[in-house]
Amino acid sequence: METANKNLAQLKIGQLAIIDSFTDKLMALKLLEMGCTPGELVKIDRIAPLGDPIAINVSGYMLCLRKAEASTILVSLLTTNI
Amino acid sequence: MKENQSFVDFSEKTSLKIALVGNPNSGKSTLFNALTGLNQKTGNFPGVTVDKKSGFVKLKEGQILAEFIDLPGTYSLYPKSIDETVAFEVLCNPNNEFHPDLTIIVADASNLKRNLFLVSQIIDLRIPVILALNMMDLVEKEGDVIDIIRLSEKLGVKVVGVSARNKGSLDVLKQALFEPLPVRQYDFINIKKLAPELIEKLSALINANSDFEAFQFINNFPQISFDNNNIDNKEKIVTLLSSPLIDRNKLQSEETVERYKVINRIVGECRIQKSAIKTKSFSNKLDSFLTHRVGGYIIFLIILFFIFQTIFFLSSYPMQWIETLFVSFSNIAAQNLPQGELTNLFVNGILAGLGGIIVFVPQIAFLFAFIAILEDTGYMARVSFILDKLMRKFGLNGRSVIPLISGMACAIPAIMSTRTISSWKERMITILTTPLMSCSARLPVYTLMISLIIPNDKITGFFNYQGLILMSLYMIGFIAAMAAALVLQKILKAREKSYFIMELPVYRSPQWRTVGLTIFDKVKSFLIDAGKIILAISVLLWFLSSHAPGNKIQIIEKKYETADMLKKYNDAERKLKISSEQLEVSYAGIIGKFIEPAISPLGFDWKIGIALVTSFAAREVFVGTMATIYSVGNSDNTQTLREKMYLEKNSSTGLPTFSVAVGFSLMIFYAFAMQCMSTLAVVYRETKHWKWPAIQFLFMSALAYISSFLVYQLLK
Numbered sequence: 001m002e003t004a005n006k007n008l009a010q011l012k013i014g015q016l017a018i019i020d021s022f023t024d025k026l027m028a029l030k031l032l033e034m035g036c037t038p039g040e041l042v043k044i045d046r047i048a049p050l051g052d053p054i055a056i057n058v059s060g061y062m063l064c065l066r067k068a069e070a071s072t073i074l075v076s077l078l079t080t081n082i
Numbered sequence: 083m084k085e086n087q088s089f090v091d092f093s094e095k096t097s098l099k100i101a102l103v104g105n106p107n108s109g110k111s112t113l114f115n116a117l118t119g120l121n122q123k124t125g126n127f128p129g130v131t132v133d134k135k136s137g138f139v140k141l142k143e144g145q146i147l148a149e150f151i152d153l154p155g156t157y158s159l160y161p162k163s164i165d166e167t168v169a170f171e172v173l174c175n176p177n178n179e180f181h182p183d184l185t186i187i188v189a190d191a192s193n194l195k196r197n198l199f200l201v202s203q204i205i206d207l208r209i210p211v212i213l214a215l216n217m218m219d220l221v222e223k224e225g226d227v228i229d230i231i232r233l234s235e236k237l238g239v240k241v242v243g244v245s246a247r248n249k250g251s252l253d254v255l256k257q258a259l260f261e262p263l264p265v266r267q268y269d270f271i272n273i274k275k276l277a278p279e280l281i282e283k284l285s286a287l288i289n290a291n292s293d294f295e296a297f298q299f300i301n302n303f304p305q306i307s308f309d310n311n312n313i314d315n316k317e318k319i320v321t322l323l324s325s326p327l328i329d330r331n332k333l334q335s336e337e338t339v340e341r342y343k344v345i346n347r348i349v350g351e352c353r354i355q356k357s358a359i360k361t362k363s364f365s366n367k368l369d370s371f372l373t374h375r376v377g378g379y380i381i382f383l384i385i386l387f388f389i390f391q392t393i394f395f396l397s398s399y400p401m402q403w404i405e406t407l408f409v410s411f412s413n414i415a416a417q418n419l420p421q422g423e424l425t426n427l428f429v430n431g432i433l434a435g436l437g438g439i440i441v442f443v444p445q446i447a448f449l450f451a452f453i454a455i456l457e458d459t460g461y462m463a464r465v466s467f468i469l470d471k472l473m474r475k476f477g478l479n480g481r482s483v484i485p486l487i488s489g490m491a492c493a494i495p496a497i498m499s500t501r502t503i504s505s506w507k508e509r510m511i512t513i514l515t516t517p518l519m520s521c522s523a524r525l526p527v528y529t530l531m532i533s534l535i536i537p538n539d540k541i542t543g544f545f546n547y548q549g550l551i552l553m554s555l556y557m558i559g560f561i562a563a564m565a566a567a568l569v570l571q572k573i574l575k576a577r578e579k580s581y582f583i584m585e586l587p588v589y590r591s592p593q594w595r596t597v598g599l600t601i602f603d604k605v606k607s608f609l610i611d612a613g614k615i616i617l618a619i620s621v622l623l624w625f626l627s628s629h630a631p632g633n634k635i636q637i638i639e640k641k642y643e644t645a646d647m648l649k650k651y652n653d654a655e656r657k658l659k660i661s662s663e664q665l666e667v668s669y670a671g672i673i674g675k676f677i678e679p680a681i682s683p684l685g686f687d688w689k690i691g692i693a694l695v696t697s698f699a700a701r702e703v704f705v706g707t708m709a710t711i712y713s714v715g716n717s718d719n720t721q722t723l724r725e726k727m728y729l730e731k732n733s734s735t736g737l738p739t740f741s742v743a744v745g746f747s748l749m750i751f752y753a754f755a756m757q758c759m760s761t762l763a764v765v766y767r768e769t770k771h772w773k774w775p776a777i778q779f780l781f782m783s784a785l786a787y788i789s790s791f792l793v794y795q796l797l798k
Contacts, residue, residue, distance in 0.1 A: 025331050030583050032338040033158045035196040040342075045366075049375035050471040053480070055586055059195040062365075062586040064467050069581055 008056070009071040011044045017075035018042075024072040035059030036073065086268045087238055090210045092184060093260040098141075098148045100259070101180070103169055103204065104188030105197050106155035107460075107587040109216040113188055113244065114152045115599050116252055124603060127180070132168045133498070134180075141256055148259075151180055157196075159203045160334065161302050163501050170302075173207060174295055184259065185211045191228055191243070192220040192588065194353060198345045199338075202270040205239055206294035210263050212240045214255055219245040220588070225356045233352040238266030271340040273297050276333055283322055287315045297337070299323075301330050365588045372461065378468045385461075389452045390553040393525075395546070397444035404444075405722050408437030427624055431710060435620025438709035438723060439613060439702060442526045446491075446608055447601045449522050453491050454600040460587040462487070470582050476564050477571025479503050480582050482512040486563065489519035490556065491604070493761045497768055505580035511570045513768060514778055517761050518563040520556045520753055522608075523701040527752045528555055530705055533724055535745035559753050562785070616706045619696050623710045627670035627692075634667040665689075665711070684751065684787070685744040685794035694751075701757045743797035747790045755786035 022028035046055040053066040104110040118137030135152040154165035161167035172180045189197035234241040244251040273293040281296045290296040303323040419425040470480025489496040503509040540546045674688030693707040712726040730739040762775040
């Protein structure tokens with residue numbers, strides 16, 4: 001089950017989502033290179049103690065990024081676990 | 083698929099240049115260390131301050147001399163930073179002096195997808211490569227299986243599974259170098275489709291080896307240098323690539339998406355995975371402690387505290403041995419060598435200077451070992467992660483934490499490591515504040531002064547006051563750096579958006595070999611680089627402090643030879659009087675006396691003044707200078723420098739020269755003052771402007787003078 005139109009920064013720890021698209025062209029280049037490509041599954045792993053940045057599981061490894069950066073990634077939230 | 087491959091064979095060659103390239107955290111350096119061992123040397127790539135590690139190794143029963151070159155770690159071949167540009171140019175440009183015959187791409191098998199991105203780009207350059215699939219042990223531990231033969235078929239290149247812990251797998255890799263190597267002759271993705279006309283035209287102009295080389299040239303046009311081959315076509319190339327119609331962002335993002343599509347397919351065919359989302363349970367458990375919202379910070383502070391205690395506590399034993407050793411050297415030399423100028427130079431100039439510096443090798447070794455371990459285990463990335471938001475308040479970035487912490491070892495590599503910070507403003511602030519962190523060159527000054535003015539009493543068990551004071555000094559440096567950052571944040575203007583996208587590598591136990599090699603490398607360069615300066619200055623200082631204008635030296639000797647004086651003092655007292663009066667009239671004494679008015683408000687006498695002048699170029703000279711001055715001014719060779727300084731009395735008050743107030747004032751001065759030519763030079767190279775080192779020098783000197791003045795006036 002998918003619900004669309006959330007950005008990655010809005011997700012809670014443990015939630016899974018599929019990357020749809022990006023809202024910032026330059027940021028997208030960096031994210032793509034690090035394996036955040038459309039269609040890729042992401043999971044929120046950890047949120048830093050001060051609430052920012054966040055650590056996500058993507059393409060088989062852990063990547064950390066700031067909420068400002070995560071908010072440029074549009075995702076479809078998966079409501080069922082896999 | 084064979085028709086799409088050509089083969090190269092290196093088995094007949096006598097020398098071979100092999101480059102190692104791979105993602106950061108792929109274990110590339112570990113593999114490099116395993117391949118080259120102690121036969122490696124560190125230098126710079128010409129023209130840029132990018133560390134170049136290389137090592138010569140004999141392979142194939144000594145028939146082939148192989149030079150391994152460790153290229154900087156990079157996630158892709160887009161030359162965004164100097165490090166990546168170097169990697170790209172070495173691989174792409176056959177005229178580059180480091181262009182390899184063969185490239186070993188090191189990829190982390192447990193993180194296959196992202197690692198294959200760089201792999202696919204390098205394969206598309208159509209140069210001979212071997213893929214070393216590292217950390218196969220980790221993959222097995224997770225219960226996954228990677229079909230190496232299949233992967234090799236799909237990629238069209240040779241693939242060897244290795245793990246740095248398994249010596250046998252390294253032999254397989256070495257063996258593979260001399261088997262016929264397939265070179266893939268078709269593109270990973272349809273690159274030409276992305277910009278057909280442009281690629282065709284440019285390929286002809288630059289004589290490109292592959293479509294991807296032309297594509298990279300288009301995408302990174304202003305950054306990529308022209309090599310000798312296409313100088314004739316320079317104008318045509320510039321016109322072609324200056325077209326405003328080229329949308330480079332679009333080209334790059336299309337390329338990336340296409341590559342990952344192919345990679346996903348290949349990974350799907352070659353890897354059997356237990357689950358899509360890796361839990362990496364051990365790493366996860368550790369993370370829940372180390373990045374805990376309270377515990378994370380407490381653990382970080384405890385680790386720092388432990389490091390400082392260890393540096394003081396554990397290294398005190400080898401330091402005592404070294405001190406004792408040098409005292410006995412001096413004694414043997416003084417007793418057995420004929421009396422005269424040369425012996426005097428050797429004992430009081432060279433031996434005293436050398437002893438003063440070698441004694442700090444244990445502490446420096448420990449400090450570098452700890453920093454290497456923190457980096458190697460993946461903990462440093464977590465520290466960046468939990469501190470990013472805090473650092474942002476100071477105009478810094480989570481990535482600034484690594485330079486700031488490595489600044490405690492040495493500001494020079496620390497400043498070079500700021501390249502991972504992409505925002506100009508955050509990087510500048512990091513560069514300008516890092517030298518305020520107390521580096522290992524200040525350690526000798528701190529250690530010496532602390533041992534003079536702080537009693538060696540234990541608070542409880544392992545902890546003592548001396549370690550606590552040392553940690554406080556490091557804290558003061560850190561606080562000053564943060565305060566300076568706050569000021570700079572207001573002054574500097576941001577040029578681009580700041581960002582913080584960083585891999586959190588899986589925790590690994592440290593590679594002791596890497597740690598050992600780091601210690602060896604750093605201690606060696608400390609002894610050689612710093613040793614050269616210290617030795618030269620020691621000899622110069624010996625001359626300046628044992629010679630004086632005119633015949634003043636002889637006059638003083640004569641003065642004490644009168645019958646009157648011989649009756650008044652015994653031999654030892656007379657010797658001491660003579661040497662200290664001689665030092666006072668010597669050239670060094672004149673210099674010290676000249677600056678004394680300026681530094682006496684800080685509590686420093688003319689002898690400390692001499693040391694301040696000599697340590698202007700490098701702080702570590704301070705202790706050597708003190709050693710020389712006190713050897714010249716004191717003919718007793720059986721005392722260590724610390725004992726001599728402890729017994730030193732102020733000639734007018736009769737109180738110890740190194741009082742608590744003087745000791746603290748001196749330590750604060752060294753904590754803040756910019757006394758390092760090499761740091762200023764590296765700041766210039768990294769910022770490309772003399773303005774920045776100049777500002778840094780003036781600001782830090784003023785801060786040092788004012789703070790020392792306040793400390794001395796308050797404590798005296």
